Amino acid sequence: MTATQSSLRSRSMELLMAYQHNPSVVIRNKLVRLNAGLVRKIAHRVSHQCSEPYEDLEQIGYIGLIRAVERFDPTQGCAFSSFAVPYIRGEMLHFLRDRGSAVKVPRRLQDMQKEGQRVRLTLTKILGHEPTDAQVANALGVSLYEWREIKIAAKNRLPLSLDAMVCQQMDAQITLGDTLPDTHYQTLQRLEEDRQQLQGALNQLEEKTRAAIEFVFFNDLSRKEVAERIGVSPMTVTRRIQRGLEQMVALLQPQVLQTDP
Numbered sequence: 001m002t003a004t005q006s007s008l009r010s011r012s013m014e015l016l017m018a019y020q021h022n023p024s025v026v027i028r029n030k031l032v033r034l035n036a037g038l039v040r041k042i043a044h045r046v047s048h049q050c051s052e053p054y055e056d057l058e059q060i061g062y063i064g065l066i067r068a069v070e071r072f073d074p075t076q077g078c079a080f081s082s083f084a085v086p087y088i089r090g091e092m093l094h095f096l097r098d099r100g101s102a103v104k105v106p107r108r109l110q111d112m113q114k115e116g117q118r119v120r121l122t123l124t125k126i127l128g129h130e131p132t133d134a135q136v137a138n139a140l141g142v143s144l145y146e147w148r149e150i151k152i153a154a155k156n157r158l159p160l161s162l163d164a165m166v167c168q169q170m171d172a173q174i175t176l177g178d179t180l181p182d183t184h185y186q187t188l189q190r191l192e193e194d195r196q197q198l199q200g201a202l203n204q205l206e207e208k209t210r211a212a213i214e215f216v217f218f219n220d221l222s223r224k225e226v227a228e229r230i231g232v233s234p235m236t237v238t239r240r241i242q243r244g245l246e247q248m249v250a251l252l253q254p255q256v257l258q259t260d261p
Contacts, residue, residue: 008034009079016074023070031069032062038081039065039088046092051110053117057092064091071193073200086189113150116140201251209244212237 012034019027039061047054068084119139123131131139137147202210208230215226216237223234230237 012080013074016069016072016080019069020074028066028069032065035065035069035080035084036062038084042085042088042092046089046096050096051114052096057095060091060095061088064088067091073196075200075203076196109150109153112140112142112147113153116147116150197252198248201248204251205244205247208232209240209247212240213244216241 012031015027015031015034019031039058043054043057043061047057064087065084068080068087071087072078072080072083074080116136119136120131123135123139127135133147133151134144137144140147142150202213205213211230212226215221215229216223221229223237226237227234232240
């Protein structure tokens, strides 16, 4: 890891910890800008596996990054980049799912549409403004009518079967089924998020209170056994557990997002 990368990760973690204590829009936007490279990297990779424009994928990816920032717990010892990737990529795949096609566009037209996107970007840089359809068609060496037909074919797609191919490259292909959300994975992801939140709240409790809750609910010990282990009475164990659970409920209450003036 370079010194620059280390500095960026350190700065990112500082902001994540600050956001946890004060979830403001200003801090969140700083984190998004700081981690924008992660979104661009994933968008670039996904754009080479489908026909959707890189710019659209990038914008969708920022939604996933924001969700990752809002749900990340810096006290769990997990790298933010590892935590954020599934959110960013997941948003892009959901976007591709919603854009899935039922009319299979011929491969030649798909290739021409991709080439047209590249030509449009190049002409925009050269001309300083968005090129006309005629200029794009001329650069591609096709008629204006054919280019407009290609655009319509790419735009007006309907849902395909789950086995239908959404896009393909030499070494990769994505079917519509691949882009559908995996409900089992989503359930596991929600459970993992809940576990992290519970563990974070548990870690903030006083030591003996935390131990009492862990022994009773995680290790299935009786109040009496717990009392012997932590050196208090069974009644005290009960009170500690009740107070600890109340504190955890308060800690887990949704926080209202504060907007900095």
